[in-house]
Amino acid sequence: MPLFCDGIFFICYFLLSFFCWIFATMLPKIIITIDGFSSCGKSTLAKQLAKKLNYTYIDSGAMYRAITLYFLRNNIDWTKEKEIHTALQNISFEFLPNELSGNTEIYLNGENVEYIIRDLVVAEKVSEIAALPEVRTFAVAAQQKIGKNKGIVMDGRDIGTTVFPNAELKIFMIADEAVRVERRFSEMFKKNPNVTLDEIKNNLALRDYIDSNREVSPLRKADDAIELDNTHLTEKQQLDFALRLVKKVCEPV
Numbered sequence: 498m499p500l501f502c503d504g505i506f507f508i509c510y511f512l513l514s515f516f517c518w519i520f521a522t523m524l525p526k527i528i529i530t531i532d533g534f535s536s537c538g539k540s541t542l543a544k545q546l547a548k549k550l551n552y553t554y555i556d557s558g559a560m561y562r563a564i565t566l567y568f569l570r571n572n573i574d575w576t577k578e579k580e581i582h583t584a585l586q587n588i589s590f591e592f593l594p595n596e597l598s599g600n601t602e603i604y605l606n607g608e609n610v611e612y613i614i615r616d617l618v619v620a621e622k623v624s625e626i627a628a629l630p631e632v633r634t635f636a637v638a639a640q641q642k643i644g645k646n647k648g649i650v651m652d653g654r655d656i657g658t659t660v661f662p663n664a665e666l667k668i669f670m671i672a673d674e675a676v677r678v679e680r681r682f683s684e685m686f687k688k689n690p691n692v693t694l695d696e697i698k699n700n701l702a703l704r705d706y707i708d709s710n711r712e713v714s715p716l717r718k719a720d721d722a723i724e725l726d727n728t729h730l731t732e733k734q735q736l737d738f739a740l741r742l743v744k745k746v747c748e749p750v
């Protein structure tokens with residue numbers, strides 16, 4: 498009898514998952530952009546949303562981090578336009594799925610750099626490099642190419658304003674500064690127990706400032722973006738909120 502019940506349960510679970518998958522694939526594929534300040538939880542939401550919808554998740558910040566890593570490793574003098582130009586010609590990105598996590602990870606010239614680009618050494622320079630006009634033109638072109646077939650969730654700072662101004666759904670995430678610092682600190686502390694709360698706080702403040710005040714596509718909320726303040730939300734609550742928005746956009750009225 499228990500074996501019979503297990504069998505029924507398994508079949509029901511399989512059928513339900515199958516119909517959810519069919520339903521998700523039948524909906525028109527759209528572009529979902531998620532912008533906001535550092536450590537607002539953009540990537541957490543974007544990854545979960547992509548999994549639920551069977552979309553590809555693209556972390557645009559990872560591209561700027563990978564470019565920064567390349568510049569640092571190769572001693573590129575980014576005050577010299579010619580050096581930047583030559584360096585960018587030698588950079589190629591790929592986003593490939595990690596079979597274990599189900600998330601996409603970034604490859605820089607064939608090397609998986611998903612984890613190394615999260616180091617504080619890279620974080621300290623990335624906003625400065627992401628503000629360089631030639632770097633932005635290069636990264637934006639790569640992002641637009643990836644989005645050609647839709648069915649993507651991309652997070653960043655200018656995705657709803659510059660990269661995909663016509664995206665079907667734009668979310669702008671915000672959260673209280675203290676919460677953001679705490680989140681980033683616990684993430685970084687796992688990798689480096691010597692990191693201090695002050696270091697994280699200063700790094701976030703500096704990046705927020707540079708990201709919002711740079712000349713080329715500064716961080717700002719697109720006029721048609723929907724604001725999501727997740728200071729007091731659980732991951733599930735923010736995912737449900739976003740899924741309701743997707744439903745509204747995709748389902749015929």
Ligand code: DC
Nearest residue numbers: 557558561623624627653654655704
């Ligand atoms: O999301 P993140 O912290 O990994 O982003 C790293 C840096 O890249 C961030 O400080 C600003 C920059 N960035 C950007 O300028 N535009 C984007 N679309 C994404 C990130």
